[in-house]
Amino acid sequence: MCPADTGEGAGNTEYGRKAFKRSRSHFADRITADGRDGWPVEAGRYRLVVSRACPWASRALVSRRLLGLESALSLAVADPIQDDRSWRFTLDPGDRDPVLGIRFLHEAYDKRETNYPGGVSVPAIVDVPSGELVTNDYQQITLDLATEWSALHRPGAPDLYPEALRDEIDEVAEGVYRDVNNGVYRAGFATGQEEYDKAYADVFRRLDLLSERLRDRRYLVGDTLTEADIRLFTTLVRFDAVYHGHFKCNRNKLAEDPVLWAYVRDLYQTPGFGDTVDFDHIKRHYYVVHTGINPTSIVPVGPDLSGWLTPHHREQLGGRPFGDGTPPPPVPAGEEVPAGHRP
Template sequence: MGGGGGGNSAYGHRAFKRSRSHFRDRITADGREGWPVEAGRYRLVVSRACPWASRALVVRRLLGLEDALSLAVTDPVQDDRSWRFTLDPDGRDPVLGIRFLSEAYDAREHGHPGGVSVPAIVDVPSGRLVTNDYQQITLDLATEWTALHRPGAPDLYPRSLRTEIDTVMAEVYEDVNNGVYRAGFATGQAEYEAACTGVFRRLEVLADRLAGQRYLVGDTITEADVRLFTTLVRFDAVYHGHFKCNRWKLAENPVLWAYARDLYQTPGFGDTVDFDHVKRHYHQVHTGINPTGIVPLGPDLSGWLTPHHREELGGRPFGDGTAPGPVRAGEEVPVRGRP
């Protein structure tokens, strides 16, 4: 518990290993796995603290799926009964009527292995978990839910670029998305040094790639950018200090800092990020790393809103589409969690 969601993190005397999602059903346009795409039927459960869940938050917003797929946001601090709905009145999710996400897991399979992770999609009529497959959920939102996308929704997983996107995402996952966790939860010096070295080696490769192009693949935002962003936006706030990934700060790398600010300032990205939730989750839940539970005051977040000048590289953020509209009422990030 408290690995930050996205699959179930196991750590101890051996190297950190993120297990595969146990519930891997897919919600598809043709309903071939028993779960058809249907407006209003499903509820997306996230923690704004979790980078894996944040992918789904960003993609849902970019594609304009707010009316089709409702949203539940958990307390950033779990207890031993899993992610809690203590942000809602009476501590219950108003749609699912449950206090803990584990109740939806248990409704699907009692005694299931692997813990309770976010993101999760729950079938509202039955109250049963459908999937916690954080790697597939966003790809399906982009490709299977197209009939419910907003007018002007971008193509985040264009067919002609999928091979390149998949390659980039695999490298980013291994060395960056999961690499920071392998460094943070290392229990031996050599294990930590190998993971930390891998993180920064890959970040330097990505910086070289992004020095001459605005986005990771092609000239528009794709799923690859979403997946890199959710780690970068947490880097200085938690991974630099809490996970000891401290060879340099994101803000000290001109290319990656500008790239991350560009995305942060793009509708659908920064407006889903709650830095208060991020900091409280990592520092209060990971008691093995931070036994005092003290949450740092810094870093200064105002830099996220400074000019990035990445538009000079060209690129069309949304391709032939348009930016999403304002954040849905009731889904705004509280002032405390914003720069």
């Protein structure tokens, strides 16, 4: 499951009568430069397991690309459709991850702790030599990739969490998380009208505030890309495809907000963002797995994706996407999103 799919009232297929509450990451060890939790940063030692469907895992995908960590931190992509045994490696030959040698992500969780409480969530970082899960703390993973992994960043990598702007980034990201990242889930998994109405109001109140903030500035904090933009992007890129209809966040489509639509297209067209997005995986996961919301499991054909590549004109606001750095190189061979899954 994605982290936000594992809270009270949410499950793999059915949703209870409690209000949606996101589960906390159970495994919160950190991989650091000094190895203080027992997990030192080391090129080639760890494997990042993601689903391209999951917005929380997608944060790590974007960060890894922008920072150029592909050769240092290998990637496993799970099938967008889990079953009762958790995320499956059915996209790989023999239905096994070729590095970890496992069929299901729960095997790495079980190596770390048998019968642990909670679901099997992505993103997850696994220690390759032992096969054990290290962390599923999606909030911390990207911050550590930006800071603790700096010795392994590519030349020209952007500073996604600049020290001078951290307080502002954290403040903006907290509002985005509470009302947008998690807000769409609160609306989608609501089991009562009042609960849904509150979540719906929070989502669009925050989107209106963000639209106003971004009206005359290219990025959320400062004049370069930061962690704050990554955290907002992964929800916005899914908004019209799944949250507008599937989660009933339907006051308006993102494409009907000129500012936010231009902003998210600007990010999508920036190397490191759109080249990690798989719209096929996104739609099939939400509409097939959430049978408590969509019992027929019918996946809608739309929306039309061609608009993602249209001019956004946000460059007129200035800003330097990568600061004093450079764009990431092309996506490594074998990690490309299939042509039929993108505009």
